[in-house]
Amino acid sequence: MRRTPLPWLGMLLLAYLLVPVAAFFVRLPGTDWKQAAAPGVGAALWLSVYTASIATLVIVVLGIPLGYLLARSRGRFAHLIGVAVQLPLALPPLISGILLIFVVGPYTRLGRLFGGGLTDSVTGIVLAQVFVAAPFLVIAARSAFAEVDPAAEEVAATLGHGRLARFARVALPGAAGGIRSGVLLSWLRAFGEFGATVVLAYNPNALPVFVYVQFSGSGLPGTTIPVLLTLGAALVVLLLADRRPGGRGLLRRRPSVLPEPVAPTAVAGPLLELSVRAHVGGFRLDVDHRAGARRLAILGPSGAGKSCTLRVIAGLLTPDAGHLRAGGADLLGVPAERRGIGYLPQDSSLLPRMRLADQITFGVGSDPAVAAFWARRLGIDGLLDRYPDQLSGGQRRRAAMARALARQPRILLFDEPFTGLDTPVREELRLLLRTVTRETGLTTVLVTHDPVDAAMLADEVVVMDGGRVLQAGPQREVFARPASPAVARLLGVRNLRPGHVRDGRLVDGDLTVTLAAPVPDGPATWCVRPEDVRIGVSPAPGRAPATGDAGYAGGADAPAVGAVVRDVIHLGAIAEVVAATPAGTELTAHVPALGAPAPGTAVRLTVPPGAVTTWPRGT
Ligand SMILES: Nc1ncnc2c1ncn2[C@@H]1O[C@H](COP(=O)(O)OP(=O)(O)OP(=O)(O)O)[C@@H](O)[C@H]1O
Structure with missing residues (x-):
């Protein structure tokens, strides 16, 4: 390593600071x-x-x-x-x-x-x-x-x-x-x-x-x-x-004990009605939704205003105007500490110097027996003496959930509860949350950008972007019929493509689909879900099948189009097959993994008319 003068310069100052003190002590023995x-x-x-x-x-x-x-x-x-x-x-x-x-x-x-x-x-x-x-x-x-x-x-x-x-x-x-x-x-x-x-x-x-x-x-x-x-x-x-802070005391603390678990009393959460306008910095939130179900998901891209909406419901963000009702009762005038709404922010926000048993009974009016019930139900009852830095990410989320549930709220808000978790932990927690939200009857609002979270944890979906609601309704309906290409994109819909509607038929390159319902002629955006695209191997491999050869892969109701498999992604039980027609129309299909065609295979694609959604271009 090349020598530099830096240590010497530093040492010189250090000596200047310490030598006077040393000189004092050297002279000390001779003191009268x-x-x-x-x-x-x-x-x-x-x-x-x-x-x-x-x-x-x-x-x-x-x-x-x-x-x-x-x-x-x-x-x-x-x-x-x-x-x-x-x-x-x-x-x-x-x-x-x-x-x-x-x-x-x-x-x-x-x-x-x-x-x-x-x-x-x-x-x-x-x-x-x-x-x-x-x-x-x-x-x-x-x-x-x-x-x-x-x-x-x-x-x-x-x-x-x-x-x-x-x-x-x-x-x-x-x-x-x-x-x-x-x-x-x-x-x-x-x-x-x-x-x-x-x-x-x-x-x-x-x-x-x-x-x-x-x-x-x-x-x-x-x-x-x-x-x-x-x-x-x-x-x-x-x-x-x-002295370094964060010591946990020299005395050994007694082990934490919670009372015998007692199941919370069953509650039916209220239906939410939200119509608020708020400014956060330069961002404008303008949300209207009247819920028809208790389990709600707010879905949207980053910066859509999902967390702001959740914070309005929790009482942490005061809107400029509007109303927020829970089962008819107005909540906007009620401060956060008296709303009785459980709120789980993106990170679990446990208190660093508190053991898990104290964390989950931290809420005002928390019932220790109910806290014990949730600790057991959520699988953290063996960790009561641990501090947050001794818990895994998944355990911290469970602790935050138990802490909120110990107060027996009627409404529970989750902001991206699975962020930063490994896939198996995420899947496990998602399933647990699904069971808990279904068995408690609580009103839950989940903020997420993952359509799978929304599909598993909500009966009703609110799709947001730019601070506004793009579409809201029963989860199945919204997923089946996105109101616009933007919503379809946010729901993760594959096969979202440009096309043209002419005389009741959708044309996209060499793919033509007769539409089930009348649609005005003109440029269009269309989509079909991968699970609805049917795929079959051509009778003569290597030969490009003729376009419009009806009935091969999809039955007599829909014409098939020849294509070549470009890519195959195995996702466990199913495989995602990407195939392109000679004119370049590329579609993704989900097929059982066993028997999925290999890349390069000539196949025939069928798009059932009832599975197609179209929007006039520009919507
Ligand atoms: N305290 C704040 N001051 C200024 N702007 C803010 C503040 N909080 C949020 N915003 C802005 O409000 C907008 C919406 O933020 P919000 O956190 O609600 O988005 P989101 O949909 O939850 O996004 P993400 O999924 O990334 O959390 C963003 O543009 C953000 O920059």
């Missing part, structure tokens, strides 16, 4: 302790510890909420406040002291109100310390709160926790490590504060002022003990501040 023990050092040390502790207490009470607000606020104003909070760090402490004189000095209103007691007093020392030390905690708290996933607080809201409880039980524990460092550093800064203190409160002497007075009077010997004490305090505080 009689001369060093200047009278008043104990009182000065006590005063500094005392005032720094009071100042830190004030900073904690006011600075943690400010750090939280800054972490959760957006926009220019919040940014400006964030910069302003750091001002005391940028100013020389002497200047900070002078600025404080303008507010608490003896001739100001405040100063007169307190009879001049805000300067040259213990209060003055505390005021100076708060001013210079507060930014350390506010900055640390803001960064620590910014690391706490806001989705965890939102979920806590849907679990019945009000604002203060969310702050105390979700945000504060999540940010505890960073806040602890901020508190310790603030204390240290307050303890060592000199510049602002000499201006605002020269008397009585806190330790740094005492050291200065000693140094001015008798030189270095009188400073030995204060320096020693200050170095000791700094070392202890820095070591405490650097």
